[in-house]
Amino acid sequence: xxxxxxxxxxxxxxxxxxxxxxxxxxxxxxxxxxxxxxxxxxxxxxxxxxxxxxxxxxxxxxxxxxxxxxxxxxxxxxxxxxxxxxxxxxxxxxxxxxxxxxxxxxxxxxxxxxxxxxxxxxxxxxxxxxxxxxxxxxxxxxxxxxxxxxxxxxxxxxxxxxxxxxxxxxxxxxxxxxxxxxxxxxxxxxxxxxxxxxxxxxxxxxxxxxxxxxxxxxxxxxxxxxxxxxxxxxxxxxxxxxxxxxxxxxxxxxxxxxxxxxxxxxxxxxxxxxx
Amino acid sequence: xxxxxxxxxxxxxxxxxxxxxxxxxxxxxxxxxxxxxxxxxxxxxxxxxxxxxxxxxxxxxxxxxxxxxxxxxxxxxxxxxxxxxxxxxxxxxxxxxxxxxxxxxxxxxxxxxxxxxxxxxxxxxxxxxxxxxxxxxxxxxxxxxxxxxxxxxxxxxxxxxx
Ligand SMILES: Cc1cc2nc3c(=O)[nH]c(=O)nc-3n(C[C@H](O)[C@H](O)[C@H](O)COP(=O)(O)OP(=O)(O)OC[C@H]3O[C@@H](n4cnc5c(N)ncnc54)[C@H](O)[C@@H]3O)c2cc1C
Numbered sequence: 001x002x003x004x005x006x007x008x009x010x011x012x013x014x015x016x017x018x019x020x021x022x023x024x025x026x027x028x029x030x031x032x033x034x035x036x037x038x039x040x041x042x043x044x045x046x047x048x049x050x051x052x053x054x055x056x057x058x059x060x061x062x063x064x065x066x067x068x069x070x071x072x073x074x075x076x077x078x079x080x081x082x083x084x085x086x087x088x089x090x091x092x093x094x095x096x097x098x099x100x101x102x103x104x105x106x107x108x109x110x111x112x113x114x115x116x117x118x119x120x121x122x123x124x125x126x127x128x129x130x131x132x133x134x135x136x137x138x139x140x141x142x143x144x145x146x147x148x149x150x151x152x153x154x155x156x157x158x159x160x161x162x163x164x165x166x167x168x169x170x171x172x173x174x175x176x177x178x179x180x181x182x183x184x185x186x187x188x189x190x191x192x193x194x195x196x197x198x199x200x201x202x203x204x205x206x207x208x209x210x211x212x213x214x215x216x217x218x219x220x221x222x223x224x225x226x227x228x229x230x231x232x233x234x235x236x237x238x239x240x241x242x243x244x245x246x247x248x249x250x251x252x253x254x255x256x257x258x259x260x261x262x263x264x265x266x267x268x269x270x271x272x273x274x275x
Numbered sequence: 276x277x278x279x280x281x282x283x284x285x286x287x288x289x290x291x292x293x294x295x296x297x298x299x300x301x302x303x304x305x306x307x308x309x310x311x312x313x314x315x316x317x318x319x320x321x322x323x324x325x326x327x328x329x330x331x332x333x334x335x336x337x338x339x340x341x342x343x344x345x346x347x348x349x350x351x352x353x354x355x356x357x358x359x360x361x362x363x364x365x366x367x368x369x370x371x372x373x374x375x376x377x378x379x380x381x382x383x384x385x386x387x388x389x390x391x392x393x394x395x396x397x398x399x400x401x402x403x404x405x406x407x408x409x410x411x412x413x414x415x416x417x418x419x420x421x422x423x424x425x426x427x428x429x430x431x432x433x434x435x436x437x
Binding site (some may be wrong): 002037044196 | 324
Protein backbone atom coordinates (compact mmCIF):
# COMPACT_ATOMS: atom_id res chain seq x y z
CA UNK A 1 0.00 0.00 0.00
CA UNK A 2 1.16 3.46 -0.82
CA UNK A 3 -0.86 6.43 0.32
CA UNK A 4 0.04 9.88 -0.95
CA UNK A 5 -2.34 12.44 0.54
CA UNK A 6 -2.17 16.08 -0.49
CA UNK A 7 -3.99 17.52 2.51
CA UNK A 8 -3.18 17.23 6.19
CA UNK A 9 -6.73 16.20 6.97
CA UNK A 10 -6.44 13.25 4.62
CA UNK A 11 -3.00 12.31 5.99
CA UNK A 12 -4.29 12.32 9.57
CA UNK A 13 -7.25 10.26 8.49
CA UNK A 14 -5.09 7.58 6.87
CA UNK A 15 -2.79 7.60 9.90
CA UNK A 16 -5.72 7.11 12.29
CA UNK A 17 -7.16 4.29 10.19
CA UNK A 18 -3.96 2.42 9.30
CA UNK A 19 -1.68 3.26 12.23
CA UNK A 20 1.58 1.31 12.16
CA UNK A 21 0.58 -0.63 9.02
CA UNK A 22 1.50 2.34 6.87
CA UNK A 23 4.85 3.80 7.85
CA UNK A 24 4.90 7.59 7.50
CA UNK A 25 7.77 8.58 5.23
CA UNK A 26 9.12 12.05 4.58
CA UNK A 27 12.72 12.36 3.38
CA UNK A 28 13.39 8.65 3.85
CA UNK A 29 16.91 9.48 5.02
CA UNK A 30 16.47 7.24 8.05
CA UNK A 31 13.85 4.79 6.76
CA UNK A 32 15.27 3.99 3.33
CA UNK A 33 18.78 3.62 4.74
CA UNK A 34 17.37 0.95 7.08
CA UNK A 35 15.47 -0.66 4.17
CA UNK A 36 18.58 -0.74 1.98
CA UNK A 37 20.46 -2.40 4.84
CA UNK A 38 17.75 -5.06 5.05
CA UNK A 39 16.80 -3.98 8.58
CA UNK A 40 13.31 -2.73 7.75
CA UNK A 41 10.55 -3.97 5.45
CA UNK A 42 7.55 -1.71 5.79
CA UNK A 43 4.24 -3.22 4.68
CA UNK A 44 3.28 0.11 3.17
CA UNK A 45 3.89 3.82 3.30
CA UNK A 46 2.10 7.03 4.12
CA UNK A 47 4.02 9.58 2.03
CA UNK A 48 4.10 13.00 3.70
CA UNK A 49 6.02 14.80 0.96
CA UNK A 50 2.93 15.82 -1.00
CA UNK A 51 0.95 17.21 1.94
CA UNK A 52 0.43 20.87 1.14
CA UNK A 53 1.94 23.26 3.66
CA UNK A 54 3.50 20.59 5.87
CA UNK A 55 6.97 21.72 4.81
CA UNK A 56 6.37 25.42 5.40
CA UNK A 57 7.73 27.73 8.08
CA UNK A 58 5.60 30.56 9.37
CA UNK A 59 6.44 33.43 11.65
CA UNK A 60 3.95 34.66 14.21
CA UNK A 61 4.11 36.67 17.45
CA UNK A 62 7.86 36.36 17.83
CA UNK A 63 7.76 32.61 17.27
CA UNK A 64 8.43 30.35 14.34
CA UNK A 65 6.01 27.63 13.52
CA UNK A 66 7.44 25.05 11.17
CA UNK A 67 5.57 22.17 9.60
CA UNK A 68 6.49 18.61 10.51
CA UNK A 69 7.93 18.07 7.03
CA UNK A 70 10.12 21.20 6.95
CA UNK A 71 13.49 20.15 5.56
CA UNK A 72 16.93 20.70 7.05
CA UNK A 73 17.64 22.87 3.98
CA UNK A 74 14.73 25.15 4.93
CA UNK A 75 15.73 25.30 8.61
CA UNK A 76 19.35 26.05 7.70
CA UNK A 77 18.19 29.36 6.22
CA UNK A 78 16.37 30.60 9.35
CA UNK A 79 17.99 33.36 11.40
CA UNK A 80 17.94 31.18 14.54
CA UNK A 81 21.61 30.39 14.88
CA UNK A 82 21.63 27.14 16.84
CA UNK A 83 18.92 25.54 14.71
CA UNK A 84 20.27 26.80 11.39
CA UNK A 85 23.79 25.60 12.15
CA UNK A 86 22.52 22.25 13.39
CA UNK A 87 20.47 21.81 10.20
CA UNK A 88 23.44 22.79 8.04
CA UNK A 89 25.56 20.14 9.76
CA UNK A 90 23.27 17.30 8.63
CA UNK A 91 24.64 15.33 5.66
CA UNK A 92 25.31 17.13 2.38
CA UNK A 93 22.90 19.30 0.36
CA UNK A 94 21.08 16.26 -1.07
CA UNK A 95 20.35 14.92 2.44
CA UNK A 96 19.32 18.36 3.72
CA UNK A 97 16.93 18.77 0.78
CA UNK A 98 15.04 15.63 1.82
CA UNK A 99 15.58 15.06 5.55
CA UNK A 100 12.95 16.70 7.75
CA UNK A 101 12.61 17.96 11.28
CA UNK A 102 9.67 15.62 11.88
CA UNK A 103 11.78 12.64 10.84
CA UNK A 104 14.60 13.78 13.09
CA UNK A 105 12.25 14.07 16.07
CA UNK A 106 10.60 10.70 15.44
CA UNK A 107 13.86 8.82 14.90
CA UNK A 108 14.89 10.51 18.16
CA UNK A 109 18.50 9.42 17.92
CA UNK A 110 20.57 10.47 20.96
CA UNK A 111 22.69 12.24 18.32
CA UNK A 112 19.72 13.92 16.58
CA UNK A 113 21.00 17.39 15.83
CA UNK A 114 17.61 18.97 15.21
CA UNK A 115 16.41 17.53 18.53
CA UNK A 116 19.30 19.11 20.45
CA UNK A 117 18.90 22.54 18.87
CA UNK A 118 15.14 22.55 19.49
CA UNK A 119 15.61 21.51 23.14
CA UNK A 120 17.82 24.57 23.62
CA UNK A 121 14.98 26.69 22.22
CA UNK A 122 12.48 25.07 24.60
CA UNK A 123 10.39 24.16 21.54
CA UNK A 124 6.90 22.70 21.56
CA UNK A 125 5.89 19.87 19.28
CA UNK A 126 2.33 19.43 18.06
CA UNK A 127 1.12 15.83 17.77
CA UNK A 128 -2.14 15.45 15.90
CA UNK A 129 -4.82 12.79 15.58
CA UNK A 130 -7.72 12.82 13.12
CA UNK A 131 -10.48 12.77 15.74
CA UNK A 132 -8.79 13.32 19.13
CA UNK A 133 -7.34 16.57 17.78
CA UNK A 134 -4.01 18.18 18.49
CA UNK A 135 -1.90 18.09 21.62
CA UNK A 136 1.10 20.25 22.25
CA UNK A 137 3.96 18.61 24.09
CA UNK A 138 6.97 20.55 25.37
CA UNK A 139 9.95 18.96 23.65
CA UNK A 140 11.66 18.46 27.03
CA UNK A 141 8.87 15.97 27.87
CA UNK A 142 8.77 14.34 24.45
CA UNK A 143 11.80 12.04 24.63
CA UNK A 144 10.82 9.07 26.80
CA UNK A 145 13.78 6.72 26.40
CA UNK A 146 16.20 5.35 23.85
CA UNK A 147 14.45 6.11 20.54
CA UNK A 148 11.13 6.25 22.40
CA UNK A 149 8.96 9.33 22.17
CA UNK A 150 5.54 10.63 23.16
CA UNK A 151 4.27 10.22 19.56
CA UNK A 152 1.52 7.59 19.34
CA UNK A 153 1.24 5.16 16.43
CA UNK A 154 -1.89 6.89 15.13
CA UNK A 155 -0.55 10.46 15.31
CA UNK A 156 1.62 12.65 13.12
CA UNK A 157 3.95 15.48 14.01
CA UNK A 158 2.23 18.43 12.43
CA UNK A 159 4.15 21.40 13.81
CA UNK A 160 7.09 22.51 15.85
CA UNK A 161 7.10 25.93 17.51
CA UNK A 162 10.11 27.79 18.84
CA UNK A 163 11.08 31.39 19.65
CA UNK A 164 12.63 33.65 17.08
CA UNK A 165 14.70 36.10 19.08
CA UNK A 166 16.63 34.08 21.63
CA UNK A 167 20.37 34.34 21.76
CA UNK A 168 21.66 30.88 20.88
CA UNK A 169 24.94 29.09 20.36
CA UNK A 170 25.72 25.65 18.96
CA UNK A 171 28.69 23.37 18.47
CA UNK A 172 29.08 19.79 17.31
CA UNK A 173 32.13 17.60 17.66
CA UNK A 174 32.08 15.05 14.86
CA UNK A 175 34.38 13.24 12.52
CA UNK A 176 33.95 14.71 9.07
CA UNK A 177 31.87 17.07 6.98
CA UNK A 178 28.88 15.36 5.50
CA UNK A 179 28.80 12.12 7.49
CA UNK A 180 28.95 13.90 10.72
CA UNK A 181 27.08 11.99 13.40
CA UNK A 182 27.97 13.82 16.58
CA UNK A 183 30.41 12.59 19.19
CA UNK A 184 29.07 15.33 21.42
CA UNK A 185 26.74 18.14 20.41
CA UNK A 186 25.71 21.10 22.54
CA UNK A 187 23.24 23.92 22.01
CA UNK A 188 22.35 26.70 24.41
CA UNK A 189 19.49 29.18 24.21
CA UNK A 190 19.03 32.24 26.40
CA UNK A 191 15.51 33.59 26.68
CA UNK A 192 14.91 37.35 26.81
CA UNK A 193 14.21 36.93 30.54
CA UNK A 194 17.74 35.61 31.00
CA UNK A 195 16.96 31.93 31.51
CA UNK A 196 19.36 29.39 30.04
CA UNK A 197 18.38 26.23 28.20
CA UNK A 198 21.35 23.91 27.84
CA UNK A 199 20.91 20.86 25.60
CA UNK A 200 23.28 18.05 24.67
CA UNK A 201 23.35 15.19 22.19
CA UNK A 202 25.18 11.84 22.18
CA UNK A 203 25.77 11.84 25.94
CA UNK A 204 22.65 9.95 27.12
CA UNK A 205 19.95 7.61 25.81
CA UNK A 206 18.07 10.59 24.40
CA UNK A 207 18.91 14.18 23.52
CA UNK A 208 18.83 15.90 26.93
CA UNK A 209 18.58 19.17 28.81
CA UNK A 210 21.13 19.83 31.55
CA UNK A 211 19.18 21.06 34.61
CA UNK A 212 22.13 21.02 37.03
CA UNK A 213 24.20 23.22 34.75
CA UNK A 214 21.22 25.47 33.96
CA UNK A 215 20.45 26.04 37.64
CA UNK A 216 23.85 27.55 38.29
CA UNK A 217 23.84 30.12 35.49
CA UNK A 218 20.18 30.90 36.04
CA UNK A 219 21.05 31.73 39.66
CA UNK A 220 24.47 33.36 39.27
CA UNK A 221 24.50 34.69 35.71
CA UNK A 222 27.49 34.45 33.41
CA UNK A 223 30.41 35.23 35.71
CA UNK A 224 33.65 33.33 35.03
CA UNK A 225 33.05 31.38 38.23
CA UNK A 226 29.46 30.46 37.36
CA UNK A 227 30.43 29.37 33.87
CA UNK A 228 33.14 27.07 35.22
CA UNK A 229 30.82 25.71 37.88
CA UNK A 230 27.96 25.14 35.43
CA UNK A 231 30.27 23.42 32.95
CA UNK A 232 31.49 21.09 35.68
CA UNK A 233 27.93 20.44 36.88
CA UNK A 234 27.00 19.11 33.44
CA UNK A 235 28.77 15.89 34.44
CA UNK A 236 25.77 15.21 36.69
CA UNK A 237 23.33 15.70 33.81
CA UNK A 238 24.91 13.30 31.35
CA UNK A 239 25.30 9.51 31.24
CA UNK A 240 27.61 8.89 28.30
CA UNK A 241 28.67 5.47 27.06
CA UNK A 242 31.71 4.08 25.24
CA UNK A 243 31.07 3.24 21.61
CA UNK A 244 32.88 3.16 18.28
CA UNK A 245 32.71 6.94 17.97
CA UNK A 246 34.20 7.91 21.34
CA UNK A 247 34.75 6.87 24.95
CA UNK A 248 32.44 7.95 27.76
CA UNK A 249 35.36 9.75 29.37
CA UNK A 250 36.04 11.81 26.25
CA UNK A 251 32.35 12.64 25.87
CA UNK A 252 32.17 13.86 29.48
CA UNK A 253 35.28 16.01 29.06
CA UNK A 254 33.94 17.49 25.83
CA UNK A 255 30.54 18.19 27.38
CA UNK A 256 32.27 20.31 30.02
CA UNK A 257 34.33 22.10 27.38
CA UNK A 258 31.38 22.82 25.10
CA UNK A 259 29.10 24.10 27.85
CA UNK A 260 31.81 26.52 28.99
CA UNK A 261 32.65 27.59 25.45
CA UNK A 262 29.04 28.23 24.42
CA UNK A 263 28.16 30.06 27.65
CA UNK A 264 31.12 32.38 27.01
CA UNK A 265 29.96 32.87 23.45
CA UNK A 266 26.50 33.80 24.68
CA UNK A 267 28.01 36.18 27.22
CA UNK A 268 29.82 37.97 24.38
CA UNK A 269 26.58 38.26 22.44
CA UNK A 270 24.63 39.61 25.39
CA UNK A 271 27.27 42.29 25.79
CA UNK A 272 27.09 43.37 22.17
CA UNK A 273 25.32 46.71 22.03
CA UNK A 274 21.80 46.46 20.66
CA UNK A 275 21.50 47.75 17.12
CA UNK B 276 7.83 -12.72 -5.28
CA UNK B 277 5.30 -11.05 -7.56
CA UNK B 278 3.37 -8.39 -5.75
CA UNK B 279 -0.38 -8.21 -6.18
CA UNK B 280 -1.46 -5.85 -8.93
CA UNK B 281 -3.18 -3.59 -6.42
CA UNK B 282 0.09 -3.27 -4.56
CA UNK B 283 1.68 -1.49 -7.50
CA UNK B 284 1.71 2.30 -7.72
CA UNK B 285 1.22 4.36 -10.87
CA UNK B 286 3.63 7.26 -11.14
CA UNK B 287 3.63 10.12 -13.63
CA UNK B 288 6.81 12.10 -13.85
CA UNK B 289 9.11 13.90 -16.27
CA UNK B 290 12.53 12.37 -16.77
CA UNK B 291 14.94 14.69 -18.56
CA UNK B 292 11.96 16.56 -19.90
CA UNK B 293 10.18 13.47 -21.17
CA UNK B 294 6.76 12.69 -19.68
CA UNK B 295 6.96 9.17 -18.33
CA UNK B 296 4.42 6.76 -16.91
CA UNK B 297 5.67 4.11 -14.53
CA UNK B 298 4.21 1.34 -12.45
CA UNK B 299 6.38 0.62 -9.43
CA UNK B 300 6.42 -1.33 -6.19
CA UNK B 301 5.92 0.96 -3.18
CA UNK B 302 9.35 0.08 -1.77
CA UNK B 303 11.39 0.58 -4.95
CA UNK B 304 13.88 3.42 -4.91
CA UNK B 305 14.11 5.95 -7.70
CA UNK B 306 17.70 4.82 -8.28
CA UNK B 307 16.80 1.26 -9.15
CA UNK B 308 13.70 2.16 -11.13
CA UNK B 309 15.80 4.45 -13.33
CA UNK B 310 18.54 1.88 -13.76
CA UNK B 311 16.61 -1.38 -14.00
CA UNK B 312 13.16 -0.46 -15.33
CA UNK B 313 14.02 2.48 -17.59
CA UNK B 314 17.58 1.59 -18.51
CA UNK B 315 19.05 4.94 -17.48
CA UNK B 316 22.19 3.48 -15.93
CA UNK B 317 24.13 6.73 -15.80
CA UNK B 318 23.03 7.26 -12.21
CA UNK B 319 25.17 5.02 -10.00
CA UNK B 320 24.45 3.26 -6.73
CA UNK B 321 27.29 2.59 -4.32
CA UNK B 322 26.80 2.97 -0.57
CA UNK B 323 22.97 3.07 -0.67
CA UNK B 324 23.09 5.04 2.61
CA UNK B 325 23.22 8.63 1.37
CA UNK B 326 26.86 9.01 2.25
CA UNK B 327 28.73 8.77 -1.06
CA UNK B 328 26.66 10.90 -3.43
CA UNK B 329 27.09 8.58 -6.47
CA UNK B 330 23.32 8.45 -6.99
CA UNK B 331 22.81 12.23 -6.89
CA UNK B 332 20.31 13.58 -9.41
CA UNK B 333 18.05 16.59 -9.51
CA UNK B 334 14.45 16.36 -8.35
CA UNK B 335 12.46 19.50 -9.12
CA UNK B 336 15.78 21.26 -9.58
CA UNK B 337 17.31 20.27 -6.25
CA UNK B 338 19.94 17.58 -5.65
CA UNK B 339 18.74 14.42 -3.87
CA UNK B 340 20.18 10.98 -3.17
CA UNK B 341 18.10 8.78 -5.47
CA UNK B 342 19.02 5.72 -3.37
CA UNK B 343 16.92 7.16 -0.51
CA UNK B 344 13.92 8.42 -2.50
CA UNK B 345 11.08 6.02 -3.22
CA UNK B 346 10.06 6.13 -6.87
CA UNK B 347 6.43 6.41 -5.82
CA UNK B 348 7.23 9.59 -3.90
CA UNK B 349 8.29 11.30 -7.13
CA UNK B 350 4.78 11.36 -8.62
CA UNK B 351 4.30 14.66 -10.46
CA UNK B 352 8.01 15.45 -10.19
CA UNK B 353 10.72 16.54 -12.56
CA UNK B 354 13.82 14.35 -12.61
CA UNK B 355 17.11 15.32 -14.28
CA UNK B 356 19.85 12.74 -14.65
CA UNK B 357 23.30 12.77 -16.21
CA UNK B 358 21.76 11.48 -19.46
CA UNK B 359 19.82 14.72 -19.81
CA UNK B 360 22.81 17.06 -19.81
CA UNK B 361 24.26 16.76 -23.30
CA UNK B 362 22.43 18.08 -26.35
CA UNK B 363 23.10 15.42 -28.97
CA UNK B 364 26.86 15.42 -29.47
CA UNK B 365 27.27 18.68 -27.66
CA UNK B 366 28.45 18.00 -24.13
CA UNK B 367 27.39 20.10 -21.15
CA UNK B 368 30.14 22.44 -19.97
CA UNK B 369 30.60 20.37 -16.77
CA UNK B 370 31.05 17.19 -18.80
CA UNK B 371 33.56 18.93 -21.07
CA UNK B 372 35.52 20.32 -18.13
CA UNK B 373 35.60 16.95 -16.37
CA UNK B 374 37.18 15.47 -19.50
CA UNK B 375 39.61 18.35 -20.00
CA UNK B 376 40.77 18.24 -16.37
CA UNK B 377 41.05 14.45 -16.30
CA UNK B 378 38.61 14.53 -13.40
CA UNK B 379 37.32 10.99 -13.95
CA UNK B 380 39.44 8.03 -13.04
CA UNK B 381 37.24 4.98 -12.48
CA UNK B 382 34.33 7.29 -13.27
CA UNK B 383 31.85 5.78 -10.85
CA UNK B 384 31.38 8.94 -8.77
CA UNK B 385 31.37 11.23 -11.82
CA UNK B 386 27.64 11.38 -12.68
CA UNK B 387 26.76 12.20 -9.07
CA UNK B 388 29.53 14.80 -8.86
CA UNK B 389 28.40 16.44 -12.08
CA UNK B 390 24.77 16.58 -10.99
CA UNK B 391 25.73 18.00 -7.57
CA UNK B 392 27.95 20.55 -9.32
CA UNK B 393 25.12 21.47 -11.71
CA UNK B 394 22.80 22.10 -8.76
CA UNK B 395 25.48 24.23 -7.13
CA UNK B 396 26.19 26.33 -10.23
CA UNK B 397 22.51 26.64 -11.17
CA UNK B 398 22.00 28.34 -7.82
CA UNK B 399 25.36 30.09 -7.45
CA UNK B 400 27.15 30.50 -10.79
CA UNK B 401 30.23 31.92 -9.12
CA UNK B 402 30.50 30.26 -5.69
CA UNK B 403 32.97 31.38 -3.04
CA UNK B 404 35.10 28.74 -1.27
CA UNK B 405 32.57 28.02 1.46
CA UNK B 406 29.60 27.74 -0.89
CA UNK B 407 31.66 25.57 -3.22
CA UNK B 408 32.60 23.05 -0.54
CA UNK B 409 29.13 23.11 1.06
CA UNK B 410 27.65 22.34 -2.34
CA UNK B 411 29.98 19.43 -3.00
CA UNK B 412 30.33 18.00 0.51
CA UNK B 413 27.86 15.17 -0.07
CA UNK B 414 29.95 13.52 -2.81
CA UNK B 415 33.06 11.45 -2.40
CA UNK B 416 35.60 10.03 -4.84
CA UNK B 417 37.64 7.00 -3.87
CA UNK B 418 40.23 7.37 -6.64
CA UNK B 419 41.40 10.54 -4.84
CA UNK B 420 40.88 12.79 -7.81
CA UNK B 421 39.70 15.78 -5.82
CA UNK B 422 42.17 18.32 -7.18
CA UNK B 423 41.17 17.73 -10.77
CA UNK B 424 37.49 17.48 -9.81
CA UNK B 425 37.62 20.90 -8.15
CA UNK B 426 39.53 22.26 -11.14
CA UNK B 427 36.86 20.95 -13.51
CA UNK B 428 33.99 22.49 -11.54
CA UNK B 429 35.81 25.80 -11.11
CA UNK B 430 36.54 25.82 -14.84
CA UNK B 431 32.88 25.25 -15.57
CA UNK B 432 31.96 28.00 -13.11
CA UNK B 433 34.20 30.46 -14.97
CA UNK B 434 32.40 29.73 -18.25
CA UNK B 435 29.02 29.65 -16.50
CA UNK B 436 29.33 33.12 -14.99
CA UNK B 437 30.72 34.71 -18.17
C1 LIG C 1 24.33 10.59 5.05
C2 LIG C 1 23.44 10.98 6.20
C3 LIG C 1 23.92 11.87 7.15
C4 LIG C 1 23.12 12.24 8.23
N1 LIG C 1 23.63 13.13 9.13
C5 LIG C 1 22.87 13.46 10.20
C6 LIG C 1 23.40 14.38 11.17
O1 LIG C 1 24.51 14.88 11.06
N2 LIG C 1 22.60 14.69 12.23
C7 LIG C 1 21.34 14.18 12.38
O2 LIG C 1 20.66 14.52 13.34
N3 LIG C 1 20.83 13.31 11.49
C8 LIG C 1 21.57 12.94 10.41
N4 LIG C 1 21.07 12.05 9.51
C9 LIG C 1 19.76 11.42 9.77
C10 LIG C 1 18.53 12.01 9.07
O3 LIG C 1 18.86 12.80 7.95
C11 LIG C 1 17.62 12.78 9.98
O4 LIG C 1 17.25 12.09 11.12
C12 LIG C 1 16.36 13.27 9.22
O5 LIG C 1 15.94 14.44 9.86
C13 LIG C 1 15.19 12.26 9.14
O6 LIG C 1 14.11 12.87 8.44
P1 LIG C 1 13.39 12.16 7.20
O7 LIG C 1 12.33 13.07 6.75
O8 LIG C 1 14.38 11.73 6.19
O9 LIG C 1 12.80 10.89 7.95
P2 LIG C 1 12.25 9.51 7.38
O10 LIG C 1 13.37 8.58 7.14
O11 LIG C 1 11.28 9.76 6.27
O12 LIG C 1 11.42 9.03 8.66
C14 LIG C 1 12.06 8.81 9.90
C15 LIG C 1 11.02 8.42 10.93
O13 LIG C 1 10.13 9.49 11.19
C16 LIG C 1 8.78 9.15 10.95
N5 LIG C 1 8.17 10.40 10.50
C17 LIG C 1 8.69 11.28 9.60
N6 LIG C 1 7.94 12.40 9.57
C18 LIG C 1 6.93 12.23 10.45
C19 LIG C 1 5.82 13.05 10.87
N7 LIG C 1 5.61 14.31 10.39
N8 LIG C 1 4.96 12.54 11.79
C20 LIG C 1 5.16 11.29 12.30
N9 LIG C 1 6.18 10.49 11.94
C21 LIG C 1 7.05 10.95 11.03
C22 LIG C 1 8.84 8.00 10.00
O14 LIG C 1 7.72 7.18 10.09
C23 LIG C 1 10.09 7.27 10.50
O15 LIG C 1 9.80 6.53 11.63
C24 LIG C 1 21.83 11.67 8.40
C25 LIG C 1 21.35 10.77 7.45
C26 LIG C 1 22.13 10.41 6.35
C27 LIG C 1 21.60 9.43 5.36
